[in-house]
Amino acid sequence: MKANSSPSGVNRRVLLSSLALLPVLSGASAPAIAQTQTAQGSSLDAWSDGPAKRAILDFVRATTDQASSNFVPPEERIATFDQDGTLWVEHPIYSQVMYCLDRVPAVVEKEPKLRDVEPFKTVLSGNREAIAKLSLHDLEKILVVTLTGMSVDEFNEEAGKWLTTAKDGRWKRPYTDLIYQPMLEVMQYLRSNGFRTYIVTGGGQDFVRVYSDRTYGVPPEQVVGTAGGTKFAYRKDGTPFLTKEPKLLLNDDKAGKPEGIHLMIGRRPRAAFGNSDGDREMLEYTGAGPGARLMMLVLHDDPKREYAYGPAQGLPETKVGTFSQALYDEAKKKNWTVISMKNDWKRVFAFEA
Amino acid sequence: MKANSSPSGVNRRVLLSSLALLPVLSGASAPAIAQTQTAQGSSLDAWSDGPAKRAILDFVRATTDQASSNFVPPEERIATFDQDGTLWVEHPIYSQVMYCLDRVPAVVEKEPKLRDVEPFKTVLSGNREAIAKLSLHDLEKILVVTLTGMSVDEFNEEAGKWLTTAKDGRWKRPYTDLIYQPMLEVMQYLRSNGFRTYIVTGGGQDFVRVYSDRTYGVPPEQVVGTAGGTKFAYRKDGTPFLTKEPKLLLNDDKAGKPEGIHLMIGRRPRAAFGNSDGDREMLEYTGAGPGARLMMLVLHDDPKREYAYGPAQGLPETKVGTFSQALYDEAKKKNWTVISMKNDWKRVFAFEA
Numbered sequence: 001m002k003a004n005s006s007p008s009g010v011n012r013r014v015l016l017s018s019l020a021l022l023p024v025l026s027g028a029s030a031p032a033i034a035q036t037q038t039a040q041g042s043s044l045d046a047w048s049d050g051p052a053k054r055a056i057l058d059f060v061r062a063t064t065d066q067a068s069s070n071f072v073p074p075e076e077r078i079a080t081f082d083q084d085g086t087l088w089v090e091h092p093i094y095s096q097v098m099y100c101l102d103r104v105p106a107v108v109e110k111e112p113k114l115r116d117v118e119p120f121k122t123v124l125s126g127n128r129e130a131i132a133k134l135s136l137h138d139l140e141k142i143l144v145v146t147l148t149g150m151s152v153d154e155f156n157e158e159a160g161k162w163l164t165t166a167k168d169g170r171w172k173r174p175y176t177d178l179i180y181q182p183m184l185e186v187m188q189y190l191r192s193n194g195f196r197t198y199i200v201t202g203g204g205q206d207f208v209r210v211y212s213d214r215t216y217g218v219p220p221e222q223v224v225g226t227a228g229g230t231k232f233a234y235r236k237d238g239t240p241f242l243t244k245e246p247k248l249l250l251n252d253d254k255a256g257k258p259e260g261i262h263l264m265i266g267r268r269p270r271a272a273f274g275n276s277d278g279d280r281e282m283l284e285y286t287g288a289g290p291g292a293r294l295m296m297l298v299l300h301d302d303p304k305r306e307y308a309y310g311p312a313q314g315l316p317e318t319k320v321g322t323f324s325q326a327l328y329d330e331a332k333k334k335n336w337t338v339i340s341m342k343n344d345w346k347r348v349f350a351f352e353a
Numbered sequence: 354m355k356a357n358s359s360p361s362g363v364n365r366r367v368l369l370s371s372l373a374l375l376p377v378l379s380g381a382s383a384p385a386i387a388q389t390q391t392a393q394g395s396s397l398d399a400w401s402d403g404p405a406k407r408a409i410l411d412f413v414r415a416t417t418d419q420a421s422s423n424f425v426p427p428e429e430r431i432a433t434f435d436q437d438g439t440l441w442v443e444h445p446i447y448s449q450v451m452y453c454l455d456r457v458p459a460v461v462e463k464e465p466k467l468r469d470v471e472p473f474k475t476v477l478s479g480n481r482e483a484i485a486k487l488s489l490h491d492l493e494k495i496l497v498v499t500l501t502g503m504s505v506d507e508f509n510e511e512a513g514k515w516l517t518t519a520k521d522g523r524w525k526r527p528y529t530d531l532i533y534q535p536m537l538e539v540m541q542y543l544r545s546n547g548f549r550t551y552i553v554t555g556g557g558q559d560f561v562r563v564y565s566d567r568t569y570g571v572p573p574e575q576v577v578g579t580a581g582g583t584k585f586a587y588r589k590d591g592t593p594f595l596t597k598e599p600k601l602l603l604n605d606d607k608a609g610k611p612e613g614i615h616l617m618i619g620r621r622p623r624a625a626f627g628n629s630d631g632d633r634e635m636l637e638y639t640g641a642g643p644g645a646r647l648m649m650l651v652l653h654d655d656p657k658r659e660y661a662y663g664p665a666q667g668l669p670e671t672k673v674g675t676f677s678q679a680l681y682d683e684a685k686k687k688n689w690t691v692i693s694m695k696n697d698w699k700r701v702f703a704f705e706a
């Protein structure tokens with residue numbers, strides 16, 4: 001395990017700084033996930049005309065035109081997308097961390113002795129300030145207890161249920177509504193041109209798989225994420241099942257992203273999309289291959305429609321989805337495309353008018 | 354790491370018992386891999402009419418007929434195939450182990466000090482009896498040295514080169530010629546009916562990926578195998594690359610097969626094919642889901658055209674690809690289909706008349 005990460009792949013420094021902002025226990029009770037945001041058509045309507053949109057169009061044209069020297073055979077058309085901050089909102093806290101906090105009451109119900117044990121006691125109190133002060137060790141305990149120790153089927157059911165009811169604090173919508181319409185369009189556009197779109201996320205692979213297909217049109221086998229081990233065993237009646245184990249197999253962040261891509265896909269991507277220092281190595285690895293390549297970084301510079309953080313905003317580097325000045329400089333030097341949310345996106349969310 | 358396995362996923366007991374039989378250092382110099390054996394058509398011509406062929410046809414009919422209560426939507430159509438002994442010849446020794454032994458001279462050339470060090474000295478001697486007597490610890494050293502420590506690109510190049518020149522001892526053909534024509538037909542038939550075919554092998558994931566596409570029509574991203582970690586780093590000129598590390602991430606054998614399927618695919622297969630006790634858990638896991646399921650085991654009962662080993666032959670359980678009496682009994686009890694190579698296959702290899 002890398003020093004800075006938990007088994008759930010959540011950077012702990014990020015976690016701590018984010019907890020201060022969180023709208024504790026979203027515990028909503030509302031309607032279902034929007035089912036309408038999946039693959040159809042291939043327009044880039046939510047994009048303004050500009051260098052970012054042009055980079056996408058040029059890349060697809062070059063790689064799919066048989067007459068082009070940059071033509072890429074369909075089987076090699078792999079595009080990888082970071083999730084948090086690239087495909088959906090990550091600010092002020094990763095949705096998966098909200099899930100873990102929201103899961104604490106259910107865990108305590110099953111194991112009542114945890115009720116008066118820290119850090120569960122504090123989480124149950126709902127006291128935001130106290131929760132924000134939890135130690136790294138305490139947070140680790142919460143993540144392990146809420147993400148492992150149950151069967152894969154139970155986990156899928158619980159996470160699926162949460163996603164239909166939990167709502168974010170600002171938009172009062174299910175988290176899966178908070179996906180970026182322009183990025184969904186890029187995924188659809190790439191797919192309609194023979195690319196396979198993969199999510200390559202520091203978040204939990206099993207967690208993202210629960211909603212990736214209906215939310216992004218990305219099937220479970222095309223989700224690469226931070227992954228723990230499972231353990232095969234038999235129930236009393238002889239039925240085999242898998243239990244989620246507190247054992248880290250892949251820390252899919254930073255250098256772990258190209259490593260995870262090799263493990264799970266076995267091919268170098270042709271296009272890669274990210275928004276933070278955690279995506280740097282994935283973009284470098286993508287860019288190091290021959291032929292036409294597309295590397296893009298989403299810059300959160302739109303406090304009105306979403307959030308502003310990163311180099312353009314001069315915010316500290318300890319926030320969620322750190323986009324450091326060094327990464328910004330590397331992008332400029334290597335001709336990666338920095339997407340300005342403010343200027344390049346006509347529309348951020350599908351639910352906007 | 355499980356007690357009985359090496360980082361390359363090769364069962365050590367099997368290895369030892371097989372080494373006695375091996376035609377040491379195939380080191381051939383011959384033509385190229387047959388490129389003709391990949392997906393086309395979907396007939397089952399190499400199959401005799403009988404219960405095995407009927408089971409395949411019935412399963413595909415039931416799962417693809419929209420009017421059937423057993424209809425399976427295309428995205429759920431996953432079929433998994435063990436490789437050694439199920440898709441190609443594993444007897445008397447796994448091809449990958451031959452690769453490792455054949456690689457020793459090249460490794461020694463790069464690190465001359467190994468020339469007089471055991472076990473490399475013995476391998477270089479070409480003395481079959483001495484090689485067969487190598488200790489487990491010695492074999493482990495050979496596997497680690499020949500499969501790790503180089504870049505992913507170097508490994509791919511070396512393994513690819515070996516596959517075009519090495520030949521097996523009995524048929525004097527490249528190993529990739531020794532794939533079972535009937536199994537290739539099943540893969541093609543399933544694919545032409547919307548199934549995705551995955552290889553789920555105890556062999557090395559990176560090794561199998563080198564030839565899986567041209568040999569079986571299975572692309573690298575659909576190969577799940579025993580997998581080691583890689584390490585992302587930069588060359589002096591700043592180019593990023595991945596190095597194969599001697600660190601086991603997934604021991605894809607026995608219980609490791611369903612665990613690997615969950616990690617890499619994230620869906621339960623609808624059909625699974627194997628030939629040994631190493632495939633038991635994969636077949637059990639496949640069979641434990643609802644709806645129509647197909648579980649098949651290849652029985653090697655054809656000493657004339659291939660080999661005979663397993664319960665029908667009363668051979669000891671220490672041979673390659675152990676097919677125990679217990680597995681045979683379980684198959685009968687659970688209505689898994691045991692494929693008799695002798696009776697169910699009209700033709701074993703594509704190169705046969």
